[in-house]
Amino acid sequence: MNTAPATKIAPLTKTGRRAKRLFSRLIVWGFLAMIAIFTVFPVLVTLFGSFKTNAELTTGATILPSVWHFSNYLEAWKQADFAKFTWNSLFISTFTTIGTLLLASMAAYAVDRRNFFGKSFYVSLQAATMFISIGAVVIRPQFELMVKLNLNSSLWGIIFILISAHATTFFILIGFFKGIPRDLDEAAYIDGCNFFSVYWRIILPLLKPGLGVAALFAFRNAWNEYILPLVFTMTNPKLQTLTVGLADLRYGTTAATQTHLIMAGACLSILPILIVYVIANKSFMQVTGGSVKG
Amino acid sequence: MTSLRKLGESYSFIIPSLIFTVVLGIYPILWAIRYMFYSYPGYGEEVFIGFGNFAALMRDEAYWNSVVNTAIYASGKIIITIPLSLVLAVILNKGLKGKNFLRAIYFMPTVLSTAVISIVFFNIFNSYNGIINQFLMKYHIVSKGIDWLGPDMAMFTSIIVAIWGAIGNYMLLFLAGLQSIPDDVYESASLDGANARQKFVYITVPMLGPVLQMIIMLAITISLKGYESIMVLTEGGPIGRTEVMYLYVYRMFFPISSSSTMIQQIGYGSAVGFMSAVIVGLITIGYFWISKRLNRIF
Numbered sequence: 001m002n003t004a005p006a007t008k009i010a011p012l013t014k015t016g017r018r019a020k021r022l023f024s025r026l027i028v029w030g031f032l033a034m035i036a037i038f039t040v041f042p043v044l045v046t047l048f049g050s051f052k053t054n055a056e057l058t059t060g061a062t063i064l065p066s067v068w069h070f071s072n073y074l075e076a077w078k079q080a081d082f083a084k085f086t087w088n089s090l091f092i093s094t095f096t097t098i099g100t101l102l103l104a105s106m107a108a109y110a111v112d113r114r115n116f117f118g119k120s121f122y123v124s125l126q127a128a129t130m131f132i133s134i135g136a137v138v139i140r141p142q143f144e145l146m147v148k149l150n151l152n153s154s155l156w157g158i159i160f161i162l163i164s165a166h167a168t169t170f171f172i173l174i175g176f177f178k179g180i181p182r183d184l185d186e187a188a189y190i191d192g193c194n195f196f197s198v199y200w201r202i203i204l205p206l207l208k209p210g211l212g213v214a215a216l217f218a219f220r221n222a223w224n225e226y227i228l229p230l231v232f233t234m235t236n237p238k239l240q241t242l243t244v245g246l247a248d249l250r251y252g253t254t255a256a257t258q259t260h261l262i263m264a265g266a267c268l269s270i271l272p273i274l275i276v277y278v279i280a281n282k283s284f285m286q287v288t289g290g291s292v293k294g
Numbered sequence: 295m296t297s298l299r300k301l302g303e304s305y306s307f308i309i310p311s312l313i314f315t316v317v318l319g320i321y322p323i324l325w326a327i328r329y330m331f332y333s334y335p336g337y338g339e340e341v342f343i344g345f346g347n348f349a350a351l352m353r354d355e356a357y358w359n360s361v362v363n364t365a366i367y368a369s370g371k372i373i374i375t376i377p378l379s380l381v382l383a384v385i386l387n388k389g390l391k392g393k394n395f396l397r398a399i400y401f402m403p404t405v406l407s408t409a410v411i412s413i414v415f416f417n418i419f420n421s422y423n424g425i426i427n428q429f430l431m432k433y434h435i436v437s438k439g440i441d442w443l444g445p446d447m448a449m450f451t452s453i454i455v456a457i458w459g460a461i462g463n464y465m466l467l468f469l470a471g472l473q474s475i476p477d478d479v480y481e482s483a484s485l486d487g488a489n490a491r492q493k494f495v496y497i498t499v500p501m502l503g504p505v506l507q508m509i510i511m512l513a514i515t516i517s518l519k520g521y522e523s524i525m526v527l528t529e530g531g532p533i534g535r536t537e538v539m540y541l542y543v544y545r546m547f548f549p550i551s552s553s554s555t556m557i558q559q560i561g562y563g564s565a566v567g568f569m570s571a572v573i574v575g576l577i578t579i580g581y582f583w584i585s586k587r588l589n590r591i592f
Contacts, residue, residue: 028385035382036399038458042414043402045425049417058423103311110307114300122308129319135519136544137567140560141322164318166311195303226409226522231548243409247526250413259417269410277405281398284405285466 049263099163176210242269347565368517383468401462412526471505
């Protein structure tokens, strides 16, 4: 009498356990899906919104546009001057990336390969600039300095300030230097190279993977920068970048806010970085342990 | 080859970097420290007033309001982001199908411009025609649109946007920390019959201790300093409800903004900036001290 229910329970607990596991797995997947939707939602709203009409954006509660208006991009590009904004963003990002890589790789080369008086002081100085950031306060003196140098009405002021924040790149590159054996330097010296030509001919080519990752980060930061270009273009709307031009569009020079142009503009500024991210996803994942934003 | 020549070569390679760092990194800080003691509106005369700016600062209710807001903003962001990103990291650390894809999705916000995303969120949360309100009203969840950027909800909305931007980043830092926990610890725990929850509480969290401390410290300093997202989303408004410390500092230096009524005060702004940096520093040191003591107790 007692054995009968016991044998009956056994298969039940087995399926019960399986049901429980399935249930907990469903919860986990539900949780992951929820966060994923939360994360992707604004990007999808932007992407689909960029093809809607302004009226549809302000009245219809749909995600997908009823009719796809590709002309929004053309209008944003021409009418809202996104062609100029894109050029400015590209200009700043390109020169900032080149400058940052050059400065940081030269310094990293000297610090990694040589011992010299004041080396540890220099390294701590770089580390300090990463941590002692009083944010908004330093922008004013940086701006005043650029006024004195007559660089406040060009994009070079912004570029120089962005280049000056190369400490993160420096430390990323120092990490990559560990992978380049010193024997190569010595062999090159024997072949008649000097300190500079070893850097230019041996180190830089071997540092390519590191430079690539660092370039990704420098370019992203410059492309996404908002406050510096905002400050420097307050009196020069012609020098505005995508981020600044877009924010300005929100307050509309015309009476009504043109949300469809904002969405198209947002896509123009987000998509290039998003595409680079999808392609170089692995590099982003690897190095972000060291650089933090958030 | 003389060592002097070697020294010269080494220096020639760090000097470009050093010049940029000193001129655009160190000098601005010294500049701000000097102007803390001056009354200087950005044009005309600079007047030395000693600690006058700090005396005014103590009576500046708008500033202390911004300090309180910063505390609310940072704690709201951290309390939700840290556990959420830790749980995500733990789940995605296992051999889950599609984990790389999910990691990429969660990390994506970190790659995008804070300012641009805040503009998008501004449109999403817009009270009149924002997509959230359109949905809520279409499906009759609410009869009248919620004023997401109004006085009652603006801080909440700002925190949501901040969480959106931060989860993936901390998830990745936690993932890096999790890689350092050896697998055999989990294996032996499984042999002893530990379930997933027990493994998380008794192995993952304690072994992640030092990394967790570091990440929380980073989260605190970053959240206290952040103002770009709020600047674009709400401009500190309405009626100062989302005004944070560094946004207030920014306004003292560049008060040219559509809704701003503040007067440019560079000397005073330097003092406010210094005070804000001190507050961030003290909180960081305080946190460091507490977490060290907790370490000793447990």
